[in-house]
Amino acid sequence: MDYRIVEKGAFTLVGLRTRIPLIYEGVNPTAAAFVEQIGEEQWTQIADLSDQEPHGVLSVHDAISPSRDEGTELDYYVAAATTEAVPADFEALEVRESTWLVLExxxxxxxxxxxxxxxxxxEWFPANPYQSIPGPEMVLTEYTDDEQTSGRYELWIPVEKRENA
Known part of the structure; x- marks a missing residue:
């Protein structure tokens, strides 16, 4: 499993938000329907806002239930990490300075x-001196084919060192 630890200063995620149920397998139909309604101009605006790591248009999960039970709701954003001003029709999520586990x-x-x-x-958390902490979990997806059936993925999870580590 490829991973890295990234120290990142405070930043803003800017984009579009909805509430979706947590689903562990297959395509989440609520998220897919939300993504399909985003217009080409909005995709371009979000992409143009991206000015820092992780670069690109991100899928962001926030306000996740501590139980992580399937079916519980969470905030789902299509957003970019940015220092730019928030456009009128977009929402912003302020993210504090954090350490991030990046799995690829x-x-x-x-x-x-x-x-x-x-x-x-x-696998990773039990074998390493870190624990996850509340905060947005960000996903960067870069498709490697036109059909969007395969790709390269990065999962960003906010972490801190365990006290007993």
Whole structure:
């Protein structure tokens, strides 16, 4: 499992937001319907706002239930990490200075992407001196084919060192 630890100053996520249920397998139909209604001009605006890591248009999960039970709701953003002003029709999520675990994978969509969360929580965290902390979890997806059936993925999870580490 490819990973890195990134120290990142405070920044703003700017984009569009909705509430969706947490779904662990397959394409989330609520998220997919939200993404489909985003117009080409809005996609371009979000992409143009991206001026820092992670670069590009991001899928962001925030206000996640501590239980992480399937079906619980969370805030879902299509957004960019930016220092730019917030356009009138967009929402902003202020993100504090944090340390981030960045897990990387590639393969079939959505399976290769969805495997990152269990790998993080079942494999990486138990073997490393960090724990996840509340905050947005960001996903960068770069498709490697025109059909958007496979790609390269980065999952960004806010973390802190465990006290007993």
């Amino acid at each position: 994978s590639s393969g079939e969509f959505p399976a290769a992407l969805q495997e990152l969360w269990p790998k993080a929580f079942r």
